[in-house]
Amino acid sequence: MSAVVDHHAADDHHHHGPQSGFRRWLFTTNHKDIGTMYLWFSFIMFLYGGSMAMILRAELFQPGLQLIEPEFFNQMTTMHGLIMVFGAVMPAFVGLANWLIPMMVGAPDMALPRMNNWSFWLLPFAFSMLISTMFMEGGGPNFGWTFYAPLSTTYAPPSVTFFIFAVHLMGISSIMGSINIIATILNLRAPGMTLMKMPLFVWTWLITAYLLIAVMPVLAGAVTMMLMDIHFGTSFFNAAGGGDPVLFQHVFWFFGHPEVYIMILPGFGVVSQIIPTFSRKPLFGYTSMVYATASIAFLSFIVWAHHMFTVGMPLAAELFFMYATMLIAVPTGVKVFNWVTTMWRGSLSFETPMLFSIAFIVLFTIGGLSGLMLAIAPSDFQYHDTYFVVAHFHYVLIPGAIFAIMAGVYYWLPKWTGHMYNVPLSRLHFWLSFIGLNVAFFPMHFVGLAGMPRRIPDYALQFADFNMISTVGAFLFGVSQFILLVIVIQCIKGGRKVSAQVWDGAEGLEWTLPSPAPYHSFTTPPEVR
């Protein structure tokens, strides 16, 4: 079968290659080109948002105000959050989806290639607009990435309107991207590729895409209400006119909680591809993985108020949201169990993607457990808005989402470029990142439990030592990301040629294609048995 595919692919490669110059990237409808652009965009945003984190950590190196004004500090916390969530993590996963889903399901391209181009090209405009607010009078958004009203309406800087339209554009981009992914997965699968034969990465993305089209419109609604409150005299969130600020938090977190699963479910998918390969065993409990992912997605819609335990909810609601939140630990536990069981008695080898995946399992579990602590309503009153929360979500997002993305990049980079990356350098990148992030974020648990509030530029003296350690770790983590940049550029330019299979144990349609993957692949659908 693969011989036939190779022949067709090679043919296409010679006759309809990419256009030359910038027109290739501007007008492309090729899923591989668009995937590449998404990934580069996300990496640029990752460095940009990361440099903001460096500013924050530099200010927090010592108590007192040294480097920046509190107003600017607030803008940095806000922009760091927004850029990392919407600019780095989400586009990176969409990039992986663009590259891999058509190759994994045996489709020639995404279902809606022109819309695909549009979804990507909205992002640079959205983020230029968002970033431009930093240079406007009154500064950029300074109300936290959760932009609670009335802080983001009545008391917001004038640039908030640009922020709102930037969020609209990002939302439109994500929604179009998701519809495209859903249509590709549901309609373009190769003959014989039934739903329950799909690779887990495809499954997790299908579920994520449904989450996206369900909640991004709610976010769009929330920012539209803000826009109307600010400019058109409505009072959705203004108590003076009969509105309710707490309503904003409900609407926001109705979007926000599914959003955090949007950022992690594709990561689950990536890790579920990598662990079996380097354990040389099929994934343990494939079916339970699919159902666990679906359960997490469903539960994500009924737990939002656990972000708001301290707004003054009645006991019954606190109990409901507490128990529902704890319930999420069950399907997540199933997943962790399955990954560990896949490795159990496998013939493990520790290539860089596997290192990142194992770190993912260990550290994501730590983040999950601190999440369970936060889920307990009575103790959340102590932890709420402290560095414990910061430690928790950085533990699930960096070694969770970001490590999964990096694992995926190292795993598929040889397939994309046709070259093996610099292995010793990639190990250095892994270990520096691993050590850096733990040094940066583990102490935050302690200062958080001791009561250090989040989103402040200054702090009480007893937190000084741990904050100094955090800053050192953060800079170690930040600087080591340039190693990844070097590795990727080196790998694109050259390196040891790899076979189509790349990794011995890898299974899936993408490994039947030659490396580098031809510009057009699966123009004739492969047979899947």
Next chain:
Amino acid sequence: MEEQPKQAELARTIRRSVLIVCGMFFFGFALVPLYDVFCEVTGINGKTSGERYEGVTAGKVDESRTVRLQFVASTNAEMPWEFRPGEFELVVHPGEVRDTVYLARNLAERDMVGQAVPSVSPGLAAKYLHKVECFCFQQQPLAAGAEAELPLRFMIDPEIPEDIHTLTLSYTLFNADRAAVRNKTVLAQQRN
């Protein structure tokens, strides 16, 4: 020949996805009235009814117990008025109709209109606090420098659970000038 049904299927998938997107966009807005209705039915938001209570019946006073009602007043940042309760606390029997006042003074150099927004804590007790007469039912115009006693007549429902001993009724006074432009006549009438 095989292409036609595939295209139709694709179109159907896209139609359904777009429908979900539109549906969820409107659902986001529908959350606003749903939230109000939900809070009103369950009474969990500490919001009291915005309407006059008509169900007062004589002789249903529960003399066997008392409830402490505390009064709190605050003004919104944009409201340059002095605003405080006339009495900070009353001890009442459930079922008893009582009167108290809030005191307001317009410290600004211009005529203004205020709107008080109530909130009750604990939130679940809000539906047992009935207002027979309240200044919060209307906007309150005050001429520059003027002072007013704002009346409040209330009753605590005899049905109030035994374990609630203390209620706090808080009013926040908001600047309602913009909303009051429509009925400026109110102020004119008051001056005459």
